[in-house]
Amino acid sequence: MSDPFESYSDLDDLAEQLASDDAGERRVAVMELADLGDPQAIPLLARAMADKDAGVRLQVARALESYDGPAAAAVLVTALTDPDKEVASAASESAAELKDPASADPLFPLVEHTSPFVRASALRALKELRRKESLKPALQALRDSDPQVRVQAVGVVGFLKLEEAVPALKSAAADPDPLVRRAAISALTFSHTQTATETIAKGLADSDWMVREIAAETLGSAHGEGAAAQLLATLSDPFWQVRLKTIRSLGKLKHKPAIKGISEALGHAQANLRKEAAAALGEIGDPSAKPALEAVADDPDPDVRKNIRWALQQIAIKAAASA
Amino acid sequence: MTLDAIVDGISEVACDVLVIGGGTAGPMAALKAKQKNPKANVILLEKANVKRSGAISMGMDGLNNAVIPGYATPEQYTKEITIANDGIVNQKAVLKYAQNCYKIIEELDSYGIRFLKNENGDFAVKKVHHIGTYVLPMPNGETVKKALYRQLRRARLLISNRYMATRLLTGTDGRVAGAIAVNTRTSEFLVIKAKSVILCMGAAGRLGLPTSGYMYGTYENAANAGDGYAMAYHAGAALANLECFQINPLIKDYNGPACAYVAGPFGAYTANNEGARFIECDYWSGQMMLEFFNELQSGKGPVFLKLNHLHEDTIKEIETILHKVERPTRGLFHEGRGTDYRREMIEMHISEIGFCSGHSASGVFVDDFGRTTIPGLYAAGDMASVPHNYMLGAFTNGAIAGEDAAEYAANVDFASFDAGAVALEKERVLAPTKREDGIPPNQIEYKTRRLVNDYLQPPKVTRKYELGQTRLAEVRDDLENRMMVRNSHELMRALEAHSILDCADMAAFASLYRTESRWGLYHLRTDFPHKNDEDWFCHTLLSKKDGRMACEKRAVDPYVVPIAEDERDLYDKQRIRASA
Amino acid sequence: MPLAPTFTTVPVVVDDAKCIAEKGCTVCVDVCPLDVLRISDTTGKAYMAYDECWYCMPCEADCPTGAVKVNIPYLLK
Ligand SMILES: Cc1cc2nc3c(=O)[nH]c(=O)nc-3n(C[C@H](O)[C@H](O)[C@H](O)COP(=O)(O)OP(=O)(O)OC[C@H]3O[C@@H](n4cnc5c(N)ncnc54)[C@H](O)[C@@H]3O)c2cc1C
Ligand code: SF4
Ligand code: SF4
Numbered sequence: 001m002s003d004p005f006e007s008y009s010d011l012d013d014l015a016e017q018l019a020s021d022d023a024g025e026r027r028v029a030v031m032e033l034a035d036l037g038d039p040q041a042i043p044l045l046a047r048a049m050a051d052k053d054a055g056v057r058l059q060v061a062r063a064l065e066s067y068d069g070p071a072a073a074a075v076l077v078t079a080l081t082d083p084d085k086e087v088a089s090a091a092s093e094s095a096a097e098l099k100d101p102a103s104a105d106p107l108f109p110l111v112e113h114t115s116p117f118v119r120a121s122a123l124r125a126l127k128e129l130r131r132k133e134s135l136k137p138a139l140q141a142l143r144d145s146d147p148q149v150r151v152q153a154v155g156v157v158g159f160l161k162l163e164e165a166v167p168a169l170k171s172a173a174a175d176p177d178p179l180v181r182r183a184a185i186s187a188l189t190f191s192h193t194q195t196a197t198e199t200i201a202k203g204l205a206d207s208d209w210m211v212r213e214i215a216a217e218t219l220g221s222a223h224g225e226g227a228a229a230q231l232l233a234t235l236s237d238p239f240w241q242v243r244l245k246t247i248r249s250l251g252k253l254k255h256k257p258a259i260k261g262i263s264e265a266l267g268h269a270q271a272n273l274r275k276e277a278a279a280a281l282g283e284i285g286d287p288s289a290k291p292a293l294e295a296v297a298d299d300p301d302p303d304v305r306k307n308i309r310w311a312l313q314q315i316a317i318k319a320a321a322s323a
Numbered sequence: 324m325t326l327d328a329i330v331d332g333i334s335e336v337a338c339d340v341l342v343i344g345g346g347t348a349g350p351m352a353a354l355k356a357k358q359k360n361p362k363a364n365v366i367l368l369e370k371a372n373v374k375r376s377g378a379i380s381m382g383m384d385g386l387n388n389a390v391i392p393g394y395a396t397p398e399q400y401t402k403e404i405t406i407a408n409d410g411i412v413n414q415k416a417v418l419k420y421a422q423n424c425y426k427i428i429e430e431l432d433s434y435g436i437r438f439l440k441n442e443n444g445d446f447a448v449k450k451v452h453h454i455g456t457y458v459l460p461m462p463n464g465e466t467v468k469k470a471l472y473r474q475l476r477r478a479r480l481l482i483s484n485r486y487m488a489t490r491l492l493t494g495t496d497g498r499v500a501g502a503i504a505v506n507t508r509t510s511e512f513l514v515i516k517a518k519s520v521i522l523c524m525g526a527a528g529r530l531g532l533p534t535s536g537y538m539y540g541t542y543e544n545a546a547n548a549g550d551g552y553a554m555a556y557h558a559g560a561a562l563a564n565l566e567c568f569q570i571n572p573l574i575k576d577y578n579g580p581a582c583a584y585v586a587g588p589f590g591a592y593t594a595n596n597e598g599a600r601f602i603e604c605d606y607w608s609g610q611m612m613l614e615f616f617n618e619l620q621s622g623k624g625p626v627f628l629k630l631n632h633l634h635e636d637t638i639k640e641i642e643t644i645l646h647k648v649e650r651p652t653r654g655l656f657h658e659g660r661g662t663d664y665r666r667e668m669i670e671m672h673i674s675e676i677g678f679c680s681g682h683s684a685s686g687v688f689v690d691d692f693g694r695t696t697i698p699g700l701y702a703a704g705d706m707a708s709v710p711h712n713y714m715l716g717a718f719t720n721g722a723i724a725g726e727d728a729a730e731y732a733a734n735v736d737f738a739s740f741d742a743g744a745v746a747l748e749k750e751r752v753l754a755p756t757k758r759e760d761g762i763p764p765n766q767i768e769y770k771t772r773r774l775v776n777d778y779l780q781p782p783k784v785t786r787k788y789e790l791g792q793t794r795l796a797e798v799r800d801d802l803e804n805r806m807m808v809r810n811s812h813e814l815m816r817a818l819e820a821h822s823i824l825d826c827a828d829m830a831a832f833a834s835l836y837r838t839e840s841r842w843g844l845y846h847l848r849t850d851f852p853h854k855n856d857e858d859w860f861c862h863t864l865l866s867k868k869d870g871r872m873a874c875e876k877r878a879v880d881p882y883v884v885p886i887a888e889d890e891r892d893l894y895d896k897q898r899i900r901a902s903a
Numbered sequence: 904m905p906l907a908p909t910f911t912t913v914p915v916v917v918d919d920a921k922c923i924a925e926k927g928c929t930v931c932v933d934v935c936p937l938d939v940l941r942i943s944d945t946t947g948k949a950y951m952a953y954d955e956c957w958y959c960m961p962c963e964a965d966c967p968t969g970a971v972k973v974n975i976p977y978l979l980k
Contacts, residue, residue, distance in 0.1 A: 004334065004506075004513050005366075006373075006482040024926030027967060031930065035374075037476030059967055065466075066473050068435070097435035097466065127444065158442035187442035210636060241590070241634060270632065271600060272590045302603045303592075326941065326952060375934035375961040465964070485938065507938055536978040538955070539937065545957045546936045577979060579958075652958040652975060659980050760904040807904075812938065812953060 009036060015044055023053040030056060034063035042071045049075050054084040061090035065097055073103035076125075077110060080118050088117065095125035104129040111137040116146035123152035127159045135160055139168050147177035154180060158187025166191050170199045178208035185214050189221055201230040209239040216242055220249025228255035235261040240270045247273070251280025259284060263292035271301040278304060282311030285318040327810040329756055332511035333749070338364040338481070339732040340725070341502060341517035343488045344551065345369035346377020346544070347714055348704030348721030349523035350471045351427075355725030356521075356732075357478050363729050366515060367480055368504055370487040370815075371546050374472050377525060378544045378681070378705070379714060381651060382465035384585050384644050385449075385458055386438075387607075387713045389428060390421045394448045394456040397421035401884040406891065407606035408684050408710050409841050409854070411564060411862060414883050416691040416709045416720075424719045428459070431718065434470040437463040449588035458584060462644065486513055487815055488550065490748050491520065491558040491700070494738025499558070499699040501740070503748050507815040510756070514745055518732035519699045521724050522687065523717075524551030526569070526705040527826045529819065531675025531780060532772035533578050538765065541578035541652070542571060542674060548819035549826035551706040552678060552687065556825060561688040561696045561864040563708040563877075565833035568676040568781065568845045569683035570612050574628070575672040577656040581628050586641050591630040594668060595623040607682065607711070609843030615673055616844050627668035638664050675772075676780055678826060681717070683845060684710035685833075688864055688877075693724030696866070699735065701728050754803075755817045761807025764817035771798050771824050779827065782847045783834050792831050799824055828872065833865050836874040914976045915940065915951040915962060921970035922948040931962035931971050 009032045017029035030048050033041040045067075049060045061079040064072055076098075079091030095107070103125075110122035123141060126134045134156050141153035154172050157165045172184035185203045188196045203215030216234050219227040227249075234246040235258065247265060250258040258280075265277035274296075281289040293312055299305050339360070342353040345367050353367040369376055390400045400421040405412050428446070432438060439447040439460040449458040461467070475482060486504040492514075494500040501516040528543025539545035556562060572593070574581050583593055584607075593615070595601050601618050604611040618624055630638060642664065646654030662669060680686040687695055687702040689709065695702050701724040702708075704717035712720065755761070778791025802824060808814045839855035840848050862877040922928075925947040932940045932949060939953040940962060949971070958979070963971045 004336065004483045004486065006484055008476075008479065022926060024923040024928070027923065028927040031928070031967060035476060037473055037479075055968065062967075065435075065469065066476075096437070096463075097470070099433055099435055130444070155442050159444035161443055183442050189441055189445075190443045209634075239634075241637070244590075272592075272632075301600045303600050306603065306605070371936040371938060372933050375965070376936050380934075380936050380959050380961055381964065484933075537976075539957050541958055541979070544936055544959070545955070651960050651964070652973065655973075655975050656979065659975055815938070816955075 008038075011036075011038070011040055011044070014041075018044060018048055023056055026051060026053065026056045027059050030059040030063050034066045037066060039067065039069070039071070042067055042075065046075045049078050054087060057082055057084065057087045058090055061087050061094060064091065065094040068098055068100045068103060070102045070105055073098060074106040077106050080110065080121055081113065081115070092117070092121035092124070095121055096128070098125050099128060101129045101131050104131040104134065108133065108137060111141055116144070116149050119144065120146065120148045120152045123149065123156050127152070127155045130159050132160065135162065135165065139165070142168055142172050147175075147180055150175060150177065150180045151183050154183040154187050158183070158190075161190040163191060163193065166193055166195050170195055173199045173203060178206070178211050181206060181208070181211045182214050185211065185218055189218050192224070197224070197227050201227060204230060204234045209242055212237060212239070212242045213245050216245040216249055220245075220252040225253070225255070228253040228258065231255070232258060232261060235265075240268065240273050244273050244276050247276045247280045251283035254284050256284060256286055259286060259289050263289060266292055266296050271304055274299060274301065274304045275307050278307035278311050282307065282314040285314045287315055287319055290315055325810060327508050327812045329510040329811055329814065332509070333514065334511070335514040335516065336366070337516040337737065338366040339518050340365045340521065340728050341515050341519070342367045342521045342523060342725070343502060344377070344523035344525060344704070345373035345482065346523065346525055346704070346717075347379050348717035349377075349521070350475055351718045351721035352521045352523055352703055352725035352728070353480055354474055354478060355722040356729040357480060359726045359729040360733055363732060365480055366483060366517070367475065368483045368486050368488060368502070368515065370485070370507060370550075372484045373475065373482050375468055376546065377468070378547070379467050380544065382467045383461060383714050384464050384582060385460040386428070386715045387584050388424075388457050388711060388715055389448065389459040390424050390457065391428070391446055391448055391459065392425060398884045400457070402886060402890070403606065404711050405882070405884070405886055407608040410860060410886070410891070411684070411841070411879055412710055413690070413708070413880055415880060416689065418883055419691045419723065420709060420712075420716055420719050423723065424715050427715065427719045427722060431470075434474055436467050436470045437461065458588060460585065460644065465647065483513070487818060488524070488554060489752055489818055491554050492516075492740045492744055493558050493697065494740050496738055497698065498735070498738040499697055500738040502554075503745060505752055505814070505818070506811065508811050510753070510811040510814055512749060516737055518735050518737060519701065519728040521693070521701040521703060521721075521728050522551045522555060522706060523702070523704045523721060524554075524706055526677055526679030526681060527552050527822075528677050528679070529768070529772065529823055530677045530826050530830065531775050532769070533675055535576070535578055538768060538772070540674075542573055542580055543677060543679070547705070549678065549822040550819065551702070552829065553822040553825040555687045555695065555700075555702065556829065556865075556867055558697060558700065559867055560700060561866040562829065563686060563688040563862050563864055565678060565685045565829050565865055566837050566846045566863065567609065567684045567842045568830065569679040569685070570676055570781070570844060571674040571682060572612070572615055572626075572671055573674050574653070574656070575625070575670040577653060578674070579653055579656070581669075581671050582645055583628065585644055586628065586630060589637050589641050590633050591628060591641065593671065594627050594629040596625060596627070597623060598629060598668065609683070609845030611843065612673065612845065613843035613847065619673065626671045628671055629668045630664040631666060631668060635665065675776055676830070678830070679705045680708055680710055681705040681712045684708065684842070688862070692727040693720055694727065699731055699738070752814070752818065755806045755808045756814060758805070758807040761805045762801055764806055764808060764813055764820045767798060767802050767806050768816070768820045768823055771795065771820065771827055774798065775827050775830070779830055779834070781844050782849045785835065785848070785850050788831055788835055792828070795824065795827055795831065829865055832872050833863060833874060837863055911954055912976065913951040913954050914956050914958065914974045916972045916974065917949045918970045918972070919946060919948045921968045923968055924949050928967065930965050930967060934961040934965050936961075
């Protein structure tokens, strides 16, 4: 009877198979190297990365997903710069799974590679590795000509959460590309400096609705009274999606002056917005919102009704507590 | 050579900890058992191939129940799960999950599984409603299983693929002694002696029959035929609240998940034919499914997933998530039909019944360490009784059970068991291979499952249930005396037919025992339409006693997180509105 | 026992020209949770041996050469 357990292939056998004349057989060997889970497989993968057959190289790029550390990252560097597009994009996906901070070293030089794809992929991988040395190249990449590279550079900077990088993120928030502006605003979430709050608040007037949306959302995370006052303006944003996030943030910040503006949304045609308005009024918990809530207590939407009931209950609880 | 020819053979191995089922909970249990005691011999046994087995074979689009500091507290989560389950929960186990799951998220993150993060690298938890925030999307969720498999290979665990466990071995002293498995491609037997055994065999996903015309649904992993429930039952373990079925909302005809969990935070919702929301209930629960069912039956049905009020950019984002991870065929389905989220609402329906604590509550009865009522036997994931587990519960409770099982195994010797048990099991398993003529397993299975739909699908009617039991007994006679298979693959299906029939019998028996209605649609008995806390505020435990099915009541342990009277009241008031 | 071979279409299609099963690849057969794929004795290529699909697609996703295609069958359309 055959062995009931999954086998762990022998490295020497696989090395031999990698030398086969048949590309298909070499490819199968690479797949087994992936399953091995043994770092000793990495030198063999490095050798296979020089294969003339693009299919074999593709398999190596995928196999590297199973490995971490500088040696694996070094092979990924070769794969990322492969002339075959499929190989390079598989390498990019594998690189995004690296977790060992030491994997960053071989990636650093790629931030200045001639191909924007390579630059963006390297930065994307560097994000998770959170190495302080990434800051300098990332700051430089914020001025890259390619917007995808700039988006990833913002991520690298943002993941490091360094106050010293706030001014750079501020400039990124004025980037010509909306995706970069969105990322920059999200990257400022951590900082509660005035510059950060002001930069995010500026995003509330952006020409792109999704930038305004993220700005409204971000301001809700403890950016204080000043932020709340700024949010009053987007209560009348032409996009209900932006108003929704605005209302949610105003609720989180418990901003009483917003009660009137939020109450107006209780009559909006979009049920999602009415629901959010009711919930926010509950979060604020001020009795002055009571009449507006009671007036719409029989809203046709059950979720809205539920949130109205909850809001009225919150107001009652707070009133009882302060009495 | 004939395909999957039947080979005569048997071998025996021994280990400290045996984990059965290498889907979600299983790999984590095995890994943690090994980490807890690196000297321990741990075997992971799987019917399919651990690389891509289980509910998460193609990944998941997010965590439904992540208790992350700053967004929700373990106490709050425990409270909500208690209310969603009409109070019948073992709070200690739920709380323990809630306290441990964040650690597991961080660990999964370190394996390279990518969760949604904001540009500061913090988890981007999505808000679903004001009560608690538990949804954490996984934009590259398709890598989950691979990342997990990688960890197993690194730890050099013993993995045994394509072995289907059929029965547990119990020791003469009442402890667990191991398990018997059969190879799904050769029919060779494997006897595994073990000091502790962890059952992680997933839901009973092939209980009701899907409407597609196929027997393998698009929702639950069809390899999960309820073998775990059946094995626990035959070993004498107690199973809790089996009458609390699982019924899921799904996309009509595709039969796959609708994933309102994912689309919800983006603003999508479940609507009736007027495009209006109708669900009153706050939680994914039997109550919610009852509201769904009522709307389907009413003039306002059918029910739809509504996204067409969302912005183009938002829809694109949802499509990338829903059509790539979890069930990638969903995109193909919409494409084939020409349905477009932008233009029209997507018709939904409800699923056939199943057992699954992942989304519901029934399963092998366990305490807060995953221990069943048999010493040394553990259960985790969709087949254990901790309610609303989902994927993260499978991981977390698998980890908890793995550690405890390793510790248990370190302190005991192998239980001795009756050698005759193996021979008897071999005979039972191989019986359909010995017949020259008979009924193919797919017909036995089809008939069982059609009967489940006809007689057991709620609302539950006593007379129908009794008739169903009679019909199922007739099928059992055919299964035991006339089923025939020609190769090893069919033998696997035949063994699954056994499990399915056992589960159907348990579903009927448990449902008749609880003479009240509870958990919304899951246990809606037309002749006992009301909830009766006086007599039925308890678990029901089903087990095999003297060779027969028996049920008993078990008190709900005192709450560790108290639920105020008015909180329960508020919830009941919502329900009255809903049924009005 | 009299048997009838019933005409049916299976959802999984393998492109024989791309499949490298004869080089030792068995990935799709290995990853299928329902164990319905096999390597054919006659062609040496992978094929769907049993019509018991769950439409989960790892066979397609993991095939190194892109030889596997999972179709939605008529009854699910
Ligand atoms: C379509 C779908 C969508 C879901 N979406 C989400 C989501 O978005 N978020 C979330 O948190 N949760 C989700 N869930 C729930 C979550 O995936 C499950 O709760 C969880 O994965 C269950 O883990 P498990 O280990 O109990 O079962 P599984 O992962 O299914 O593993 C069970 C394993 O046991 C094996 N097995 C069965 N019988 C035997 C036997 N006799 N012998 C040996 N092995 C056997 C099976 O092959 C399988 O590998 C979803 C579930 C499904 C089905
Ligand atoms: S995975 Fe692809 S190449 Fe390998 S056997 Fe299957 S079809 Fe052939
Ligand atoms: S889609 Fe899933 S069940 Fe169907 S053949 Fe592929 S792997 Fe197997």
